[in-house]
Amino acid sequence: MKKYDKLVxxxxxxxxxTIINGENHMPFQGVGKYRPTGRKYGAKIPTCNDFPDGNKExxxxxxxxxxxxxxxxMTISSHHHFRNGDLIAxxxxxxxxxxxxxxxxxxxxxxxxxxEELIKYLEDGTINRIEGSMNGPLGKFTSExxxxxxxxxxxxxxxxxxxxxxxxxxxxxxxxAPTADTFGNANGVNGDAACGLLGFAxxxxxxxxxxxxxxxxxxxxxxxxxxxxxxxxxxxVKVDKVGxxxxxxxxxxQITKSPDRLLIAEMTADFCEKTGLIYDGFSYQAGAGGTALxxxxxxxxxxxxxxxxxxxxxxxSNKYPVELLEEGLVEYILDGQTFDLExxxxxxxxxxxxxxxxxxxxxxxxxxxFAQFVDIVVxxxxxxxxxxxxxxxxxxxxxxxxxxxxxxxxLAAKTTIMPIPLFRDRIPVIRDRVTTLCAPGELIxxxxxxxxxxxxxxxxxxxxxxxxxxxELKTIHQLxxxxxxxxxxxxxxxxxxxxxxxxxxxxxxxxxxxxKVLTK
Amino acid sequence: xxxxxxxxxxxxGVKSDCLVQFESTKSGGLQIEINSRVKSMFGISMENLAKDxxxxxxxxxxxxxxxxxxxxxxxxxxxxxxxIKKVITSNKEFLLPILEENKIPTQxxxxxxxxxxxxxxxxxxMLNAGIxxxxxxxxxxxxxVAPEKKYEAKFVVRNALRALNFYGSERMVRINxxxxxxxxxxxxxxxxxxxxxxxxxxxxxxxxxVNQRIDMIKQREKLxxxxxxxxxxxxxxxxxxxxxxxTAADNISSMAIGLEDYTADIGxxxxxxxxxxxxxxxxxxxxxxxxxxxxxxxxxxxxGDMDGLAENVKVSKNLGFSGMGCIHPRxxxxxxxxxxxxxxEIEKAxxxxxxxxxxxxxxxGVVSMGSKMIDAPVVKRxxxxxxxxxxxxxxxxxxxxx
Numbered sequence: 005m006k007k008y009d010k011l012v013x014x015x016x017x018x019x020x021x022t023i024i025n026g027e028n029h030m031p032f033q034g035v036g037k038y039r040p041t042g043r044k045y046g047a048k049i050p051t052c053n054d055f056p057d058g059n060k061e062x063x064x065x066x067x068x069x070x071x072x073x074x075x076x077x078m079t080i081s082s083h084h085h086f087r088n089g090d091l092i093a094x095x096x097x098x099x100x101x102x103x104x105x106x107x108x109x110x111x112x113x114x115x116x117x118x119x120e121e122l123i124k125y126l127e128d129g130t131i132n133r134i135e136g137s138m139n140g141p142l143g144k145f146t147s148e149x150x151x152x153x154x155x156x157x158x159x160x161x162x163x164x165x166x167x168x169x170x171x172x173x174x175x176x177x178x179x180x181a182p183t184a185d186t187f188g189n190a191n192g193v194n195g196d197a198a199c200g201l202l203g204f205a206x207x208x209x210x211x212x213x214x215x216x217x218x219x220x221x222x223x224x225x226x227x228x229x230x231x232x233x234x235x236x237x238x239x240x241v242k243v244d245k246v247g248x249x250x251x252x253x254x255x256x257x258q259i260t261k262s263p264d265r266l267l268i269a270e271m272t273a274d275f276c277e278k279t280g281l282i283y284d285g286f287s288y289q290a291g292a293g294g295t296a297l298x299x300x301x302x303x304x305x306x307x308x309x310x311x312x313x314x315x316x317x318x319x320x321s322n323k324y325p326v327e328l329l330e331e332g333l334v335e336y337i338l339d340g341q342t343f344d345l346e347x348x349x350x351x352x353x354x355x356x357x358x359x360x361x362x363x364x365x366x367x368x369x370x371x372x373x374f375a376q377f378v379d380i381v382v383x384x385x386x387x388x389x390x391x392x393x394x395x396x397x398x399x400x401x402x403x404x405x406x407x408x409x410x411x412x413x414x415l416a417a418k419t420t421i422m423p424i425p426l427f428r429d430r431i432p433v434i435r436d437r438v439t440t441l442c443a444p445g446e447l448i449x450x451x452x453x454x455x456x457x458x459x460x461x462x463x464x465x466x467x468x469x470x471x472x473x474x475x476e477l478k479t480i481h482q483l484x485x486x487x488x489x490x491x492x493x494x495x496x497x498x499x500x501x502x503x504x505x506x507x508x509x510x511x512x513x514x515x516x517x518x519x520k521v522l523t524k
Numbered sequence: 525x526x527x528x529x530x531x532x533x534x535x536x537g538v539k540s541d542c543l544v545q546f547e548s549t550k551s552g553g554l555q556i557e558i559n560s561r562v563k564s565m566f567g568i569s570m571e572n573l574a575k576d577x578x579x580x581x582x583x584x585x586x587x588x589x590x591x592x593x594x595x596x597x598x599x600x601x602x603x604x605x606x607x608i609k610k611v612i613t614s615n616k617e618f619l620l621p622i623l624e625e626n627k628i629p630t631q632x633x634x635x636x637x638x639x640x641x642x643x644x645x646x647x648x649x650m651l652n653a654g655i656x657x658x659x660x661x662x663x664x665x666x667x668x669v670a671p672e673k674k675y676e677a678k679f680v681v682r683n684a685l686r687a688l689n690f691y692g693s694e695r696m697v698r699i700n701x702x703x704x705x706x707x708x709x710x711x712x713x714x715x716x717x718x719x720x721x722x723x724x725x726x727x728x729x730x731x732x733x734v735n736q737r738i739d740m741i742k743q744r745e746k747l748x749x750x751x752x753x754x755x756x757x758x759x760x761x762x763x764x765x766x767x768x769x770x771t772a773a774d775n776i777s778s779m780a781i782g783l784e785d786y787t788a789d790i791g792x793x794x795x796x797x798x799x800x801x802x803x804x805x806x807x808x809x810x811x812x813x814x815x816x817x818x819x820x821x822x823x824x825x826x827x828g829d830m831d832g833l834a835e836n837v838k839v840s841k842n843l844g845f846s847g848m849g850c851i852h853p854r855x856x857x858x859x860x861x862x863x864x865x866x867x868x869e870i871e872k873a874x875x876x877x878x879x880x881x882x883x884x885x886x887x888x889g890v891v892s893m894g895s896k897m898i899d900a901p902v903v904k905r906x907x908x909x910x911x912x913x914x915x916x917x918x919x920x921x922x923x924x925x926x
Contacts, residue, residue, distance in 0.1 A: 263853035264652045401564045429539045429594030430562050454655050490651065490689070491596060494565040 007154045008503055016393075016441055020514040024506055025133065025153045027171075032515040035444050040369045040512050045170025047213045058225070059186045060240045065092075065218060066099045068239040069176065072214035074100060077107045077132075078175035081212065083204040084114035084137075085180075085192055085341060089251030092180040092218050092243075094121055101130045109153070111172055112136040113163060113204035114407050118251070126151055135172065136163070137407015138505075146504050147404045149520035155505040157397060157518075160204070160340070161366025161373065161413035162508050167207040169369060171512065177212035179205045179232055180246045184219040188237025189230035192359075193352040195221035197247045200321075200342030200351050202231050203361035209236040220246040231359055253344045259301060259324065260294030264425060264454050269295050272382065272423040272452045273302030278473035279466060281380050281419055282306055288380040289318035289414055292343045295423050296382050297324050307333045318365065318378050318414075321347035321357070329357060338374065340365055340410060366413035368510045373413070381417035385424060387438045390480050392445030392460050394422065395438040397507060400431050402439060402499045402521045412510050415447040419466070426453040432487040432494060434480060439497070441516040442507055455486050498522060529610030531676040532603035533645075534591040540648040542592035542600055546607035549585045554578055560592035573597060577604045577618050598687035599647040602679035610675075622686040622715065629749045630694045630718040632777045635659050635915060636754075636818055636847040637863040638856045639696060643668035645677035650684055654691030656853035662696040665708050666723050674700070678711040685715035694718045696754075702730045706737050713741040717751060719777065724785065725755035726762045728772035735773050752777035754820065758785035763804045766811035778818035780849065781808045784825075796832065798839070809844035823849035830858055837862035864916035865909045873913070874923065876906035881924075 008021035014031035022029055030038060062068045080100075082093045093112065100108060106129050110122070114137035123145050125131045133153025138146055146155050158166060166172040181190035182197040192201045197220055209215050209232050216239045217232065227234075260266060276282045288303065290296040300317075301324060307314060308331075316336040317325050323346035328334045330350070337357045342348050350357045360374075367373050375381075386406065387395040396411050398404050414420070424433050433453075449466060451458045456478035459467045470477055478486075488494075500520035509515040527547070534543035542560075549555075556574050558567055574588055588604070595603065598620055605618050639660035642649050646668075653661050663681040665674065681697060697712045698721035699705035705722070712720070722734055731753065738751055753776045755769050762769070763786070770779045783794055783801050792800040805821070812819035821840040824833045837859055840848055847863065850856055865873070875893060880903050883891045891898040913919035 263656060266854065267656065401561075430566060430596055431594065454652060492566060492569055495568050497564045 008506075014514065016444060016515060018441055018516045020506060020517050021154075021503060022514075024156065024514075029506070030513045032509050032513040035446055038511045038513050040165070040169060042169060044168055045173065045211060047211055058234075060188050060234075060237060061186045061222070062239050062241055065095055065216070065241050065243065068216045068241050069096065069099055070103075071239060072176045072216060074103065074105060074176060076105055077109075079109040079111050079173060081111040081174045081177045081208045082113070083179065083202065083208065084112060084116060085199040085202060085204060085252075086197070086247035086249070087252045087343075088116045088118045089248030090116060090118055090180070091245060091247050092178060093119060096178055097122055097125045097130060101125055101128070106130060107132045110134045110136070111174060113160065114409065115139055115142050117141060137409060138404055139407060140405065143404040143406070147398075147402065147518070147521045148523055149500070149502055149504050151504065154503060156508060157408055157505060158508045159366065159408045159412040159510055160362040160410045161368055161375070162408075162510050162512065164207045164362035164367045165369045165510075165512055166508075167211045168367070169512065174208055174212035175214065177205065177208035177215045179209060179215065179217045179237075181217050181219045181232060182246060182249075183221045183223060183227055184217045184232075184240060185223050185225040185227035185234065186240050187225050188215070188217050188232070188234030188240050189225070189227040190217050190219065190232040190234075190237075191227060191229045192231065193229065193348065195219070197221070197245065197249050198348050198352070199247060199249055199252055200348045201339060201359035203340060203359055205232060206361040206363060209233070214238045216241060218243055218246055220244060249345060249348070252342065252348075253322075258294060259298045262294070265295045266298055268423045268425065268452055268454050269298040269302060271454075271457065272299050272421060273306060275450065275452060275457060275470070275475060276303070276380055276421070277306050278475055279469040282312075284310070284312040285315045286379045287314060287316045287318065287377070288382070289375075289378050289417065290382040291384065292320045292322060293384055296384070297322070299382050299423065300324050300328070304328045304331075304333050318375070318381075319347075321350065323347070326350040326357070329354065338365070362410075362413075366410055366510075368413075369512070373416070375410075375413050375416045378414070378417040380419050380421060381414040382421050382423060383411055383414060385422050385433070387433055387435050388422060388424070388448070388451060388480075389435045389438045389445070390484060392448045392451070392480065393438050393441055394443040394445070394448055395440045396442045398440040398518060400435070400439055400494065400497065402497055402519060404505055404518050408442060408507070412443060415443055419449050420447060421450040421452060422448060423452040426455050426483060426487045427491050430491045432484065432491050434484040434487060435494075440507060440518055444515075451480060451483070453483055456483055458483055526610045529607035531606035531610065531679075532595075534593065538648070539593045540595055540599065540651060541646075542590050542595040542603055544600075544603040544607040545587075545589040546604070546611055547587040548583070548611050549587055551585055553585060554583070555587045557587075557589045558592065559590065560594075562592070562594050569597075570600060573600060574604055577601060577608070580618050581608055581612065581614055581616065583608070583612070595647065596651070598683040599680060602683040603676070606676040606679045617682075620683060620687050623689060626686060626688075626690065626695065627716050627749075630752065632750075632752060632775075633818075634694060634777075636694070636778055636820060638847065638850050638859045639694075639820075640850050640853060640856065641668060641698070641823070644681045645669045645673045647680060647684075650688055653853065654689055654693050656856050657691065658693050658850065658853070658856045659847070660694035660696045660719065661690055662698050662721060662849075664698045666698050666700050666705075678708060682711040682715055685712060685717055696721060698723060698756075702733055706733060709734070709737045709741060713738055713751065714745045714747065716749060719752040719754055721780070722753060722755045723782065724758045724762070725769055726759060727765055728768045731755060731769060731772040731776065735775065751775060754778045754780055756780045756782045757804070757808055758782035759789045760786070763807050766807050767814060770811050770815040770817055776815070776817055778820050778847070779808055779812045780820035781805060781822050783822035796836075805843055805845070813844065818846045819844060821845040821848035823851050824855065825851065827852040827855065830854070833858050834862050860916065864918055865913045867918075869909055870913045870919055873906035873909035876903060877910055878924070880906070
């Protein structure tokens, strides 16, 4: 079988395969142009007689995997709520390897550097490919063309949709849970390894053929709250340690100390205030990066000064949004994943700190999702081009080093702002053409750099507001030239023609492919 | 002369810099090895620049190794030249074009509320320094550079004076203590430096020797732009000679005090209240005002304490200082806000100036507000406040018409 076949030029002018790992995929047709159809995928339904006393506990993960029918070519899913503190995914593939199983598809909601050890299973064929966000060493491995299959990157919403639509049929879902009962009810807020919530595993629990809950804190029925419902679960396994909650904290969850980034954060908050994007009852999403977190802090100052409240923050929560919630400057945190233990604590204690899932927040193929009515979303990018198209997965040298996460889904917000340094260690951020297209420019409204602000010409209303507020604007071309005057004009990076990965758009179509990096 | 010339920095945490290793060889042509994370985007231009420099110094056989973390051209060129000159003697200098905006002169009485120190051998901090809008940017060759790095720092500072965008900040350099610092002048005077800080200044002689060398270079290079001096007083002796120092030459625009060294000299610790240096600071202010130049205060070294800094600036302003140093960009705004006139001060000054204009119109010799007579010095201070308020953007220039 060819890794991929039948390349076509999609509506964004990118060459993408329509057959990937032997399966058919639609090319991108333009924002809002493709309408997925069909009905929800359904796994085979057992009866309650198959679970006579409701006790689904088995002794070991290996036993659970064997009972679940683990065999060659299956799709195994896992979630990333423990972020870099995940302990279970590796064990699953150790077991698969010991059993001589080959050619698995790993379908995580995201991968982390702690999963670097899986590279040996990608090399020996235990794992054929990863379909999920790829960070650090796994991204490098993929970029250098070493993965057997083609990796597929989806947004969090896109992952939910792929499961719901039956594009990805999960054979066995592994759900590491900080607390569970023997029926399989589980949550993320209680237990020594509390990680906040389990929203990323929700679709896996609902649609997988077999579901295994793994916990180190087995409580008598009922496990309350039950974000994961035992009615979907086949097996429960107790282990000594399910995850390392202290490693949930990633390096980017502190407010930046860089004066340049603080300046960008201040400029962003000032822009939002002066153009009226912030008002009593507004909502926003700011991610976990240092700049985004300090923007949240400045938003807090603006709310406090005006005696306003934000109706909700869409988070990734950590201690900073929690402080705003506890001070009463924000009414709700709608949380997709907690980034530190303060976020976990708040979610447990405060009923206005609410767990969500990609279904409620991001799913495109649905009757709506709340990302659509967030007022301001603040996002990062590795590159932006003069048409405002953005890249979030590869660096300018072609290396795949980041996942998409909820980034694409957030673009549905009313205003998308990218606060971004104009160059990073000589690498200009604004390019003639992004290396990998992850977001069509029509969805990106404002670029804030330390050397000036550019607004997408499509947002005439916002340009007007900014001008009346006396905000000095530059064009994106001016910003690009300014960076190139300092850094020099980058040479064209030569990549192989071989495709190692494809990027899905939120509607399930293929928006771009990632080429193999040439190594000497 | 060394056998292998090394210049620059390459270590974990160091960015936008490079380490260049140069070795002259007998044969084999030019062997250039580049190890850089930006090689796929800038490898060709890096190699071309390296070749241009080697060619310029007429080097035909050599090994040149560059370990790079994203150094821009002016940094890379400085590193290569320094590495070469550690091995080979040459009077030639490899100069990149000077930016037009770097040829703009400054005035003696320009605002010098804030001046940001930048270590002369740390290019990463230079690239974005100007966007924080300090009144002055100091490329420091003295205390912020390790002794073994002093030589290579001169090339970075020289190249920065030509190629770095200062975004309108005054272009300052702190040279090393006299007499050693006199040799630094060769690297900065020909490149449109606006102001030179002379550290640990103790006598008029220091000033005269600096000016002598500056004049010599200016004559040789046929330069005519003004170069201002800011002596820094950092010892008991310097304090006692403050007036002699500050009146030693016409191109002294300002005089600063350096409190870390001063308190060490008098054998005390520097405290937040600053009582131990009150006399010295009074002396600097008085001598400077008497000489018609700006008295400038020391840096506030706790970069995390913005409230403490604001307090410090207020005290400084009340003592008569008209600016202070800073060591972190976040300090700049606090310094500007607290040195520039406060709203109440401006409102009061406006009333006095209006009364003064009325009196002038009516041909009255005495200015009065209501039943109160206003002395000439009060009017002078009010006029100063208004000028400062306009220049710092706190008051519209046409305020009187509105």
